[in-house]
Amino acid sequence: MFNPPPFAETRPEILHGLIRAYPLGLISFMSQGRIDATPLPFHLDLTGRTPLLQAHLPRVNPLADAQSGAEVVVTFSGPQAYISPGWYAGKAASHRVVPTWNYALVQVRGVIRVIDDPAWVLEQLTSLTQAHEAKRPEPWRVSDAPQDYLDALIRTLVGVEIEAEDMTGKWKVSQNQPQSNRLGVIAGLKAEVNPQGLAMASLVAGERDI
Numbered sequence: 001m002f003n004p005p006p007f008a009e010t011r012p013e014i015l016h017g018l019i020r021a022y023p024l025g026l027i028s029f030m031s032q033g034r035i036d037a038t039p040l041p042f043h044l045d046l047t048g049r050t051p052l053l054q055a056h057l058p059r060v061n062p063l064a065d066a067q068s069g070a071e072v073v074v075t076f077s078g079p080q081a082y083i084s085p086g087w088y089a090g091k092a093a094s095h096r097v098v099p100t101w102n103y104a105l106v107q108v109r110g111v112i113r114v115i116d117d118p119a120w121v122l123e124q125l126t127s128l129t130q131a132h133e134a135k136r137p138e139p140w141r142v143s144d145a146p147q148d149y150l151d152a153l154i155r156t157l158v159g160v161e162i163e164a165e166d167m168t169g170k171w172k173v174s175q176n177q178p179q180s181n182r183l184g185v186i187a188g189l190k191a192e193v194n195p196q197g198l199a200m201a202s203l204v205a206g207e208r209d210i
Contacts, residue, residue, distance in 0.1 A: 001107050001168055006176050009104075009169030016051070017210045018078045018106050018169070019044050020131075025053070025074040027162075029112070031062045038063050040160070042074070043128045051164040053108060054124050056157045064158045068113045072162060078104035078210055079199035087188035089180035102173050102185075102200050104210065109166040115159035122150075124159050173203040 009015065019025070019042070028037045038061060045052040053074060057063055066072070085097035115121070126142045133139035142150065174182050182204055189201035202208050 001170060003168060003170045007170050007172045009171045011169075011209075012167070014209045015106050015167050015169045016044060016046065018104060019053075019076050019108075021210055022076050022078050025076045025108070027063065027072055027074045029063060029066055029070065029072045031065070036062055041128060042076075043124060043131060045127075051108075051167065053110070053162040053164060054127070054159065056121050056124050056128075056159050058156055059158055063160065064114060066112055066114055066160075069111050072110065072112045074108040074110075074162060076106045076108070078106075079196055079203060080104075081189055081197050081200040083174065083185055084188060087181075087184040088177070089184050102204070104171045104173065104203060105169070107168045107170070108162065108164045109168075110162045110164045113161045113163075115161060117159065118151075118154045121154050121157050121159045125154075125157075171203065173200065 023041050023043070024039055025042050026037055026039050028035060030036070038057070040055040040057055040063075042053045042055045045054055080101065080103035083100045083102050085099055088097050122142070129140070129142055133141070145153075174185050177185070186201045186205050189197040189204070203210075
């Protein structure tokens, strides 16, 4: 990934935070001699020495045929927004400005392990569900589903685990602009009043990291 130094984010806690906040990753892999990609919701496991990305998928997905030990790349995308040159204070002075796109993302490179084990799949499904149900007033639990239904479902699934050998963050949030332009970007994004724009405005302002 092309990642100029001003945009590089290396703090592990920030990278992990984006993955947890935006867990739908696009995994790129080789399939029958061609590059393929599939989106999967991942659970980030930090209990070991190396971060692990864990997911499950249908057996009919081409990723299920991937060779364990093969290299894959997973991309997690956070807030993003179009940036209008009309928001820059510098536009009035020279008009030497163009549109751009701001975004925050994490790219994980690692080796994949395909796991054909119903017990592992059930544990992964449970971990993923608990992570997203925990804050709900009445959390749904995997055990709420009828056992025969759950058993039949799990037989159609396999697990994948990716050992994250490299984790790269890119936060392109107007760091290369003077403060006057950054203030214009923040005001412009807030005026559009949409969730992506408001989230990006907070990143540009430095009010939060993700």
